[in-house]
Amino acid sequence: MIITILFPGSASGHSAVLLARSLAAAGWRVETLCGPEESSLDGLDLLVQIESLSQGGRRRALPAEADARDQVSCANREAITIDLCAGDGTGSPSTLRLVCNGHAGFSGLVSAVLSGGPIEVAIVRHAGEGGPAAVWARGVTVASQPSKFALTLDEVCLRIADLIHMALRRLHRGEDSLGDAGPATAARVAPGRYAGFAAGALAGRIARRLDQIVRYPEHWSVRWRASAQADLVTSRLAWPEARYETLADDAARYYADPFLFERGGRCYLFVEEFPYATGKAILSVSELGSGGAPDVPRPILEGPCHLSYPQVFEHGGQVWMIPETSGARTIELYRAVEFPHRWVREAVLISGIDASDATIVRHEGRFWIFAALHAGHSSPRDMLGIFHADELAGPWQAHAANPVLVDAAAARPGGAFFQRGGALMRVAQDCTRCYGGGITLARVDRLDPEHFQQEVVARLGPRPDWKSFGVHTLNRAGGFEVIDTVAGKWISEA
Numbered sequence: 076m077i078i079t080i081l082f083p084g085s086a087s088g089h090s091a092v093l094l095a096r097s098l099a100a101a102g103w104r105v106e107t108l109c110g111p112e113e114s115s116l117d118g119l120d121l122l123v124q125i126e127s128l129s130q131g132g133r134r135r136a137l138p139a140e141a142d143a144r145d146q147v148s149c150a151n152r153e154a155i156t157i158d159l160c161a162g163d164g165t166g167s168p169s170t171l172r173l174v175c176n177g178h179a180g181f182s183g184l185v186s187a188v189l190s191g192g193p194i195e196v197a198i199v200r201h202a203g204e205g206g207p208a209a210v211w212a213r214g215v216t217v218a219s220q221p222s223k224f225a226l227t228l229d230e231v232c233l234r235i236a237d238l239i240h241m242a243l244r245r246l247h248r249g250e251d252s253l254g255d256a257g258p259a260t261a262a263r264v265a266p267g268r269y270a271g272f273a274a275g276a277l278a279g280r281i282a283r284r285l286d287q288i289v290r291y292p293e294h295w296s297v298r299w300r301a302s303a304q305a306d307l308v309t310s311r312l313a314w315p316e317a318r319y320e321t322l323a324d325d326a327a328r329y330y331a332d333p334f335l336f337e338r339g340g341r342c343y344l345f346v347e348e349f350p351y352a353t354g355k356a357i358l359s360v361s362e363l364g365s366g367g368a369p370d371v372p373r374p375i376l377e378g379p380c381h382l383s384y385p386q387v388f389e390h391g392g393q394v395w396m397i398p399e400t401s402g403a404r405t406i407e408l409y410r411a412v413e414f415p416h417r418w419v420r421e422a423v424l425i426s427g428i429d430a431s432d433a434t435i436v437r438h439e440g441r442f443w444i445f446a447a448l449h450a451g452h453s454s455p456r457d458m459l460g461i462f463h464a465d466e467l468a469g470p471w472q473a474h475a476a477n478p479v480l481v482d483a484a485a486a487r488p489g490g491a492f493f494q495r496g497g498a499l500m501r502v503a504q505d506c507t508r509c510y511g512g513g514i515t516l517a518r519v520d521r522l523d524p525e526h527f528q529q530e531v532v533a534r535l536g537p538r539p540d541w542k543s544f545g546v547h548t549l550n551r552a553g554g555f556e557v558i559d560t561v562a563g564k565w566i567s568e569a
Contacts, residue, residue: 078105078243080157083181084112089123089225090232097236103243110160113182123225155246157239159184171211171242172199173235184235188228191221196235198242200252209252211242219456220510295331295561297322297346298541301367302556308549309493309500312516312533319541319558322361322369327351330359330372331559334491335552336387336415338394342553343415344369345396347383358385358398360415363555376418379403384432384548386491390467395421397433397444401455406433406444408467425462425471431455436492438499438522442467445501447487448478456506457483463524472524479527483507484534485515490549504547505534511547511561512536 078098082091091107099105156170159181172179174197175187187194198212216234218227245252298319306315322330322344332347341362348359359372376382380402387396394411396418406425409418430446437443444462449455458481461474480486483506490502498518505513513536521528537543543560550557 077154078103080107081110081160083110083160090228093229094232094236097233101240174199188231193217194231196238198238207255209255211245211252212238214238293561295329295559297330297333297559299555299557301554307551307556314535314538332384332548333557333559334386334550335555335557337553342555345385345387346372348372356381356383358382375416386434397435399432401429401431404429406430422468424469432488434488445488456487456510457481459486461527475525476527485517485531489514489547502549509545511545514546514549
């Protein structure tokens with residue numbers, strides 16, 4: 076079976092290649108054709124480029140080209156076209172069409188991504204002249220970070236590739252369809268004099284998202300305050316009325332993922348530093364002086380991949396750090412050779428894993444690492460995995476019940492563990508509304524190699540006076556408390 080994917084000329088090139096290569100990697104022989112430009116997609120490439128510059132958006136890596144030996148047999152030379160152009164809502168039996176939230180083609184996909192909500196995807200085939208349209212695959216997908224247009228577009232394209240693969244496999248095996256498309260799934264292509272209005276409406280939405288990024292760019296900031304133990308959020312389970320000061324930046328970068336570490340009577344602030352010019356985060360440190368005001372963060376660690384979430388801790392007379400290195404598919408351990416400015420990689424604790432915000436704790440004589448797991452095309456914000464070891468250097472093994480939790484409101488870690496009333500407590504991110512939308516505090520009721528239970532005791536969204544739509548890290552040490560918040564104007568469009 077030979078697959079031809081027909082893209083509108085105005086489609087995002089990266090998304091087109093991502094979809095085609097994903098199908099090729101699944102074993103299909105794939106060719107691509109460029110169709111006519113669609114005015115509804117005016118400004119799409121500009122939107123992707125400006126988002127990348129202003130937000131440092133990292134797009135999905137393109138799958139490798141498929142090896143011909145692994146391809147599905149094409150002995151029958153049957154040709155199928157995947158038509159991603161808006162078209163007129165009709166097609167031949169050899170054509171499959173994409174329908175997202177009831178609208179056809181790549182423009183329907185873009186419109187669905189801009190909506191910010193769940194996306195209903197259907198792969199539809201027409202029976203021929205006058206025949207009904209039938210659904211050959213369907214699914215519902217959600218974005219991991221709805222405010223990131225390009226990232227969401229790529230995520231949905233990967234899911235679409237999965238669904239096209241399902242539809243092609245069903246056709247290849249001679250199986251029946253899933254049933255008639257019906258009015259809820261059939262492509263709603265605006266006829267005649269309304270077509271121009273529909274195109275203009277989508278182009279207007281693209282323009283509004285461009286305006287939103289330029290005028291209200293997403294920008295994370297670290298906030299800190301001096302605090303007595305009784306006034307800590309981890310003690311009160313609520314935000315204080317006290318003011319948080321903001322770690323200054325030069326607008327050419329943002330700071331996020333703050334961790335505190337006290338040593339020798341001095342308190343240090345470790346942060347992710349994201350320079351917009353490079354689009355790749357590094358780790359930096361500043362010191363909180365006696366008055367509390369931190370100095371300008373100085374870079375301490377840079378790697379081949381994005382680095383973030385610098386949890387620093389002490390064990391065996393040494394100071395250690397586990398930064399996030401999910402881009403390398405590892406969880407790595409670093410040791411301070413000249414604290415706090417020089418670090419060396421001591422070991423790769425776990426490899427072959429896409430784990431975000433790995434957080435370590437020693438509990439009942441054993442080391443535990445909690446991390447948000449990202450499997451395949453899934454979201455990295457809703458699945459919690461645990462790993463454990465007798466010694467810091469390992470060997471580390473996966474928890475018997477992994478993934479121990481699938482819950483966007485309380486899975487992904489958001490700071491170091493702490494003790495409260497004799498109980499082990501963890502900080503998690505509430506990502507139900509958006510990535511890093513709030514903080515969840517949970518009590519760990521059971522933790523052993525075979526079991527895990529937690530009870531959520533508090534959920535904290537951003538305070539109104541922060542003028543922020545998110546907060547996703549909370550830490551404390553040395554009489555200080557730190558958080559990070561995100562400013563901007565992300566709006567979910569219906």
